[in-house]
Each structure stands twice: as structure tokens, then as C-alpha cells.
Amino acid sequence: MNRAPHPAGATRISMVGVSMGAIVIVLVLCFVYPLVRFLLLPLVPGWAPLTALGASQPAPGVSWQAVWNTVRLSAEAGLLVVPPGLAAGFLLERRRWAGNRLLGLTLWVVFLMPSYLLTMGWQILMAAPILRAGIADRLFYGEAGIVFLLTVKGLAFSAMTARAGWSTLGADMDAAFHVHVPSAARRLWLTLRLLMPVAGTIFMVQLVAASQDFGIAATLGAQAHMPLVIYAIYQDLSTVPVDFTHAAALSWDLVLLAVSALGVQAVLGRRSVATVSGRQRRYAPRPCGWGMRAMAWLLTGGIMLAGFAVPALALLAQGMTGEGAGHAVPAMDAEDWRSIGLSLRYAFVASVLAVLLAAVVLGGRLRPDGSGRLMSRLLVWLTVGNMAVPGVILGAAYVIGFNGAVLPLYGTATLLIMAYAASHLPIAIRFLDTPFARLHRSLGEAARVHGMSPLGRVEGIYAPLLLRALVWAWGMVFVTLFFELPLSQILYPAGAAPLGVRLLSLDDSLHYGAEARLALVAMAACLAVVGTATVLVPRLLVPRFLDPDGACEHPIARTAER
Amino acid sequence: MIRMRVAAAVLGMLVLWCLTGLSGARRPGLVIYSSVGASPAVASAFTRETGIPATVVVMSTGGLLARVSAEAHHPRWDVLWFEGDGGAAALDRSGLLARGLTPDLDWTPVGRGLLPADGAYVVTSFTLAGVFLSRTGRGPASSPGPSDLSAVRVGMPNPALSGPAYPLLAGMMEQGGGWPAGQAVLRRMGAAGLLVAPSNPSVLLALRAGRIDVGLVQSSAAITLSRQDSRYAVRIPRPAIILPAVAAVAADRPADRRRVATGFLRFVMRPDIQAIRMHQSSHDHLFWPVTTAPAQPDLPDIATLRLIHPDPTTWGLRQAEVTTWFERTIVR
Numbered sequence A: 001m002n003r004a005p006h007p008a009g010a011t012r013i014s015m016v017g018v019s020m021g022a023i024v025i026v027l028v029l030c031f032v033y034p035l036v037r038f039l040l041l042p043l044v045p046g047w048a049p050l051t052a053l054g055a056s057q058p059a060p061g062v063s064w065q066a067v068w069n070t071v072r073l074s075a076e077a078g079l080l081v082v083p084p085g086l087a088a089g090f091l092l093e094r095r096r097w098a099g100n101r102l103l104g105l106t107l108w109v110v111f112l113m114p115s116y117l118l119t120m121g122w123q124i125l126m127a128a129p130i131l132r133a134g135i136a137d138r139l140f141y142g143e144a145g146i147v148f149l150l151t152v153k154g155l156a157f158s159a160m161t162a163r164a165g166w167s168t169l170g171a172d173m174d175a176a177f178h179v180h181v182p183s184a185a186r187r188l189w190l191t192l193r194l195l196m197p198v199a200g201t202i203f204m205v206q207l208v209a210a211s212q213d214f215g216i217a218a219t220l221g222a223q224a225h226m227p228l229v230i231y232a233i234y235q236d237l238s239t240v241p242v243d244f245t246h247a248a249a250l251s252w253d254l255v256l257l258a259v260s261a262l263g264v265q266a267v268l269g270r271r272s273v274a275t276v277s278g279r280q281r282r283y284a285p286r287p288c289g290w291g292m293r294a295m296a297w298l299l300t301g302g303i304m305l306a307g308f309a310v311p312a313l314a315l316l317a318q319g320m321t322g323e324g325a326g327h328a329v330p331a332m333d334a335e336d337w338r339s340i341g342l343s344l345r346y347a348f349v350a351s352v353l354a355v356l357l358a359a360v361v362l363g364g365r366l367r368p369d370g371s372g373r374l375m376s377r378l379l380v381w382l383t384v385g386n387m388a389v390p391g392v393i394l395g396a397a398y399v400i401g402f403n404g405a406v407l408p409l410y411g412t413a414t415l416l417i418m419a420y421a422a423s424h425l426p427i428a429i430r431f432l433d434t435p436f437a438r439l440h441r442s443l444g445e446a447a448r449v450h451g452m453s454p455l456g457r458v459e460g461i462y463a464p465l466l467l468r469a470l471v472w473a474w475g476m477v478f479v480t481l482f483f484e485l486p487l488s489q490i491l492y493p494a495g496a497a498p499l500g501v502r503l504l505s506l507d508d509s510l511h512y513g514a515e516a517r518l519a520l521v522a523m524a525a526c527l528a529v530v531g532t533a534t535v536l537v538p539r540l541l542v543p544r545f546l547d548p549d550g551a552c553e554h555p556i557a558r559t560a561e562r
Numbered sequence B: 001m002i003r004m005r006v007a008a009a010v011l012g013m014l015v016l017w018c019l020t021g022l023s024g025a026r027r028p029g030l031v032i033y034s035s036v037g038a039s040p041a042v043a044s045a046f047t048r049e050t051g052i053p054a055t056v057v058v059m060s061t062g063g064l065l066a067r068v069s070a071e072a073h074h075p076r077w078d079v080l081w082f083e084g085d086g087g088a089a090a091l092d093r094s095g096l097l098a099r100g101l102t103p104d105l106d107w108t109p110v111g112r113g114l115l116p117a118d119g120a121y122v123v124t125s126f127t128l129a130g131v132f133l134s135r136t137g138r139g140p141a142s143s144p145g146p147s148d149l150s151a152v153r154v155g156m157p158n159p160a161l162s163g164p165a166y167p168l169l170a171g172m173m174e175q176g177g178g179w180p181a182g183q184a185v186l187r188r189m190g191a192a193g194l195l196v197a198p199s200n201p202s203v204l205l206a207l208r209a210g211r212i213d214v215g216l217v218q219s220s221a222a223i224t225l226s227r228q229d230s231r232y233a234v235r236i237p238r239p240a241i242i243l244p245a246v247a248a249v250a251a252d253r254p255a256d257r258r259r260v261a262t263g264f265l266r267f268v269m270r271p272d273i274q275a276i277r278m279h280q281s282s283h284d285h286l287f288w289p290v291t292t293a294p295a296q297p298d299l300p301d302i303a304t305l306r307l308i309h310p311d312p313t314t315w316g317l318r319q320a321e322v323t324t325w326f327e328r329t330i331v332r
Helices: A008-041 A064-094 A100-112 A113-124 A135-142 A143-180 A184-195 A196-212 A214-224 A229-238 A244-276 A289-319 A334-366 A371-390 A390-399 A413-438 A441-449 A454-484 A487-490 A499-508 A512-541 A555-561 B002-023 B041-051 B060-069 B087-094 B109-114 B148-152 B165-175 B183-191 B198-208 B219-228 B255-268 B269-277 B312-317 B319-331
Strands: B030-033 B054-058 B079-081 B120-130 B129-133 B156-157 B195-197 B214-217 B231-236 B242-249
Touching: A008 A244, A008 A334, A008 A371, A008 A413, A064 A100, A064 A143, A064 A196, A064 A229, A064 A244, A064 A289, A064 A334, A064 B041, A100 A143, A100 A289, A100 A454, A113 A143, A113 A214, A113 A289, A113 A499, A135 A143, A143 A184, A143 A196, A143 A214, A143 A289, A143 B120, A184 A196, A184 B183, A196 A229, A196 A244, A214 A487, A214 A499, A214 B165, A214 B269, A229 A244, A229 A390, A229 A487, A229 B060, A229 B120, A244 A390, A289 A413, A289 B060, A334 A371, A334 A413, A334 A499, A334 A512, A371 A499, A371 B195, A390 A413, A390 A487, A390 B231, A413 A454, A413 A487, A441 A454, A454 A512, A454 B002, A454 B195, A487 A499, A499 B041, A512 B002, B002 B198, B030 B041, B030 B060, B030 B255, B041 B054, B041 B269, B060 B087, B079 B087, B079 B255, B087 B165, B087 B242, B087 B312, B109 B120, B120 B255, B129 B198, B129 B219, B156 B165, B156 B198, B165 B183, B165 B242, B183 B319, B195 B312, B198 B214, B198 B219, B214 B219, B214 B312, B219 B231, B242 B255, B312 B319
Parallel strands: B030 B054, B030 B079, B156 B195, B156 B214
Antiparallel strands: B079 B242, B120 B242, B129 B214, B129 B231
8 A cells, every 4th residue: 555655754754763762772771781791791800890809819610509509499490380380271271160260360479479578488487386497397498498489489470371382272172182082091191292392381481480589599598508590699799709700600600591491492482383273263161070170279279378378377477476586676667667668669660661661662563654563573572582681680780880980870779770670671561562462553543544643642542542451560560579689689779778678688687577577568568559550540541431351442443443 | 631641740740759759859978888786876976066967878797898899989988887807908908998097096905906007997896706605504615715616516607698707717717727727627617517597696596496505606796695684605715806896988989078987987986986885775885995995894804805816908818718618618
């Protein structure tokens, strides 16, 4: 179709160029520049702010013990998470039973539960006199305990991935099995073989996630004297002797592990797509038999107990009763309240920035002329690629990148907010990807034909249609940032420690009671803020003619459909 | 459309309000990074007397040194006040500390012996890096040395995580024949089941829980617990290892700020301010002064103790090597 020249074509193109250029500059500043500078430190040690304080000789080489522990424990957690993940995915996708929604909700709660709070709750339970110094205590403060917690934390993601895998198998494949394969055991075997790429993906992603989990490494890993790479990096940055170059060398291990695992996962993903067509009929969920129902409740109950109920109840009990270190302290002191207030503000600003930036990046696809699609796709790849870099490494990169004469931002709230927003931009993009993809470009086309300005299109069409998704994305990013730990530990402004830092400091000094009270009050505060926003904002701003799923009854949309 | 614009304006205002609050509207004045518990009280007295605002940022010694080395030559601090002269010597070697600060005071012989030749830091007081704390009747014989500890379960803080623990480790090594000969003492303790905890409070908790027989902890923490709970007794080793508290000024701050910071150091050393420190309610008041006045009435006379002081320059240089060896061989 021949397109009529736009009256202000040159200006519009230059505006597109400027906005995309601005995004590229922001992303280069937030990701490329600091990460390259940090990861090149082993080659250029002079870039470190101070070379090896307290060291008379070069830092020792990479700790192979930490590398071996990391790979072994992450692999164990990766293997252990596959069976319950596949089972949960199966129940969510293929079975109709009373606890289906509860299982989905439980997985979300476990996903959002900070791993260090999960660990703290279990630590409090293990400190109970009846368990202390017993077999359970010895197992918990060792490899078994760390693998157990890493597995619990990985359950949510594995179940979501498995659900997608079960979905792609489709009803046609199932029907074909029933016609051509009489043996039930053989059918199960064939189904499992078809799910192998999905299981591989779950394993690989869990391997990466477990190797990057700072919360468990910094709490249980440190107290169990089990060196892990992620915590070794943090120790290089935050304890004497401080050694940035050694931290950078260790960081290469984690990045290479993540890149290799994600590369294998990408290959498996392609094979999965090649094996199973995405155009198959969707499987209609069937009711469960009594045996399966019992197993389903057992699985749901187990995930809920291990991932939320036990740690939360332990925190609650400790918060109401005792004090670990034996000193009486006030219920909540001024520092505790201050840390909650600071985290509310840090997380609010950073989550708004992350979601807005994600919307701008994804919005490139919505341009009526399709001019921003390629750039948008490149930016999405860049930010999602950043998921291979854990928070500790990003934090260390920011220390190196923003402590010079040009951008002396280290130790300021600005840098912490910037790091928060950058680290959670990939998550926001992933979350918003589908809602943005569902918007057809013809909406914008129709609006433009009707003479609507770009700002008018954003205000009148895109914002109302995407508001629910934007608010949910904001809520999810806000919750994870409110309890964020690794970046906070490395970058918090002196005298303005956020919640995660305060909680970990109470945990280190074994003030479990004060820690539990602070964690519970913080959870309540976070829930109140997110609940209010996610309920009120769509109710106040989304027009009534849009249904709850965002299905379109908008006049412009009807025009576009015609 | 109008509602959307109002919502955008409200969102913008909320973000601005948060940013304004976080950027710190108040003037920070003199910025003091400190791990000494009495520092907020001393800073308040300084502000009351001079009118100069002072912001105290309290951190653990390890965290403080890490942050100072990360800030390097773009410091946000004016004054450092922490425990352990090895860390101060390392910062001085990196050129982060202003030199020639030593004030002309009536130093005690011990105090004078702790001062650095280049005046890069001022010693404000000292405690003992490690004393024995145990349940009454269960501890080692009176005044034991490290070699007497193989028969009991001992706990000590981790020098990689707890600032005051490194001088303790250095002192034990020095008594055992220096580096690397002193490793043997630690190996023996490790073989006997040495418990290495993240911090002094963790060692105290392990002692209360009965997981260890003897805690090797900083004198101020041990004496405080023994006075609160008569079931616990403190024994001071012979020789005991000195843990100096030191204060220093940033070399890379503007001259006017350095002047104020140097004034603060002199203020800290005044007898009336030392007296304020001695009247703190926490365990921070349990220190030995390094000037002749005022005297410390609440601790044993220093003349009755045998003291050693590991050379901060020598042991500060070795900190990476020694701590890494300890982490890999003893902690595991």
C-alpha cells in the first residue's frame, strides 16, 4: 500500500531517531559501559578504585572450591526441581480440580518471596531447642539445606515453564497416542520423551538462577561455611581485603556458566519448537481421580509449607516471642522504620522508571509505520541478555563505572535507583511483552487516520488498554525491589540502608526476633502499597467500556477492526 | 484523557517527592564513618559546641573499610573512626589519609607506642582484641596462652567478616612464631573443633547455647556479658593483644573540610569528651584511655597486664594472605 507522505515527516523521523537514541544511550550507560569496565578488570587492574586493600601480593586465583560448590549445588537443585515442576505444570494445564487456583497463587507467592526471608524463616525454625544440634540441624546447615532452599525457590519458575511445555503438547498429540499406542506405560514414556526439551530448559534455567541466588548464599551459605561464587564475589567487594580485580575474575565464572546454560537452553527451545507444532488444538483439562487429587493437594501443600507457610509462621512466632542473641530490644527501633521508609521510596521510583522504560522499548513495535520494530527487538535482546548478569556483578560494575571524576555517583541514592531500575528492566520487559504484542498496530493506524496526535494515541488508546498490565508489572517489580538485597548491599548510600541491608545485618548479629518483626511489618507495608495501587489505579483510570481482560470495545478499536 | 493526565501528574509528583526525600534535603556537614558506638554522642557534643553539623554513619569495621576503599580517591567522608590500626595503615599506604595529625597531648607510654610515625591517624583508646569468656568453672586455667586451648571447644569471630578479629588473629600468629610459623597454633585449634562465627555476638550466642566452652572475644563485649550474668567469667590472657581505636581524616577532601575534621579529632581527645565516652551505657565505655587523663575507673589497671601489639604495617600488609589462608584452612 502506498503511504501518503506525512506532513511533518522529517520532524517525526528525527523525533523517532532522538527517542530511540536516548534509549540506547540510557541502556549503554546502565549496562554496557559499567559491565565491560568491570569484567575487563583482570586485564586492566588499574581501573579498580583501589587495588587490593590489605594485600601485599596479587590476590589468590579463582577459588575452585567455590566454583565447584556453585556448579554442584546448582546442578543438584536443577535436577531436583524438574519432577515437581513438571507435576505442577501438568496439574495447572491438564487437570481440573478444586485446588488449581490455590496452586497457581502459591507458586506466585513463592516466586515473590525473597530468598533470604525464606532462609531466615527456616533458620529460625532450626534454632528451636528441639531441632538444634540434631540431624535436621546438621543437614540444614550443609549442602542438603542449601539445595533444598534453592529447589523451593526454583519451583515457581519450573512450574510455569512446564505448564507451557504441557500446553505445546496439545490435544492432537494426546489423541494420536491413545489411537496408536495401546500401552499406558509406553504412552507415558513417549510423553516424557517429548517433554525432555522442557525438562532441559527447566534444568538449565534453574542452574543459572541457583548459581546467581545471593539471598541463600549470603545467609545459609555463609553460616554453613559453604563457599559459593556469588557470595565470594560479594566478600571481595565488601570485606577486607577488598579486591575488585579478584571479584571480576570470579564474575567471569558466573557469566560464562549462565551464558553456556542459556545457550544450551536456547538450542533445546528450538528443538522443542521443531518437535511440537505450536498450532495444535489446546488440551481440555479433565477432572482428577482420587489418587491424583490426593497427590495434587500434597504437592500444593508441600510447596506452600516449604516456600511460604513455614518461614512466614517461623518469622511470626519469633517476632512475637523471642530474641536470638539474648538481648531485649525494642519492638521496632527508629532504624527499622527508616529502612522501611527508604525502601518504599527507592523501590517506588525505580519500579516506575523500569516499567516506563520497558513500555518505551516495547512501544517501538506499535508505531504505525513499523519503523521502531527492529530497534525495539534489539533493545529487548540487549536487556534480556542482561539476565545472565546477577545483581552482585551489576552492583560491582556500578562501583567501578561510577566512582571516577566523570560520573562520581557511587554512594548516592541516584546510583542505587539507577541500578534497581536497570536490573529489573528485563523482568518488566518480559512481563509486558505479551500485553504489548496483543495490541494490533492497526489501532494506531486507525487513530492516525482519524487525526489523533501521538500523545493523544498514547493517552486515549494505548494507556487505557495497557494500564492493568502496566500496574501489575509495576507491582511485581516493586515487590522484588522493596526486598532487594545484593545491589542494596553493595550500593546503598552511607547512612541510608534499605530494608534488605537492615534485615541481613540483624540476621548476621543473630537478632532473629527484631529481624522477624521488621520482616513482618515490611511485608504488611509492601502488601498495602501494592494492593492499593493494583486495585485503585485500574478502577479509577480504566474506562468502563474496557472489560477486565483488556478486550477491546473502544470506538477506535472497532474502527480498526472494520 | 483528563483523568489520565491528572494521574500522570500525580505519579510525577510522587516520584519527585520520593527523590527529594532520598537526596537528603538537610546539609550533612562533617561526615563521620564510624564503627565506634560512642561516635553519635561525641558528634552531638561537637555540634553543640561548635555549631558545625555532623553526620555519623555507623557501620561494622569491615563494611567501613570496604566502603572507604570503594570510594577511594572520591571520598564522601571527612573522618573515619574505627577499631584496628592495621586497616588504618593499609588506608594510609594507599594515600587515602591526611598525614601529620598527631596532636600534642599528654600520652601514656602505651598510647605513645601506638602512634604512627607519619601521623596518618590518631589512636583514641584501646581495648583487648581477644579475652577468654566462659561459664564459671568451665574455662581454661587462669591466664592461658593459645596453646592451652586444644582441650576445650573454642569459638572466635571470623577475621574476614569481623573487623576486630584480624588483630586477634595477627596477635595469635605472632605469639606462635610469626607468619607462617604461627599457622601451627591455629591448625591445632582447628583440629580441636574451633568454631568460627561471623561476629562477636554470634560467638556469645554459641557460648550461651553450649556449642562452645570458651569464647575468644573482644574485651568490651566479654566484660559486659560477665557483669550482666554472673554465670560467665572473663580471663585476660598473658600476653593480651591490644586493639587500638583510631581516627583519621580524608586526604582527598578540600582543605577547609580537612581543617574542621582535624578539629574534630582534637575534640575527641579532650579529657571531658573522653569522660563522656566513659559514661556511655553500652559496652563501648569499657576502653583504656591513651592519655593520662581521665583515668578509667571501670577496668583493671593497665600496669597489671602484659600487652603485645602486632605491628600494623607488617600485619596490615599481610592481611589478604593471612585471612585467605584462615578462610581456606581453618574455616572451610
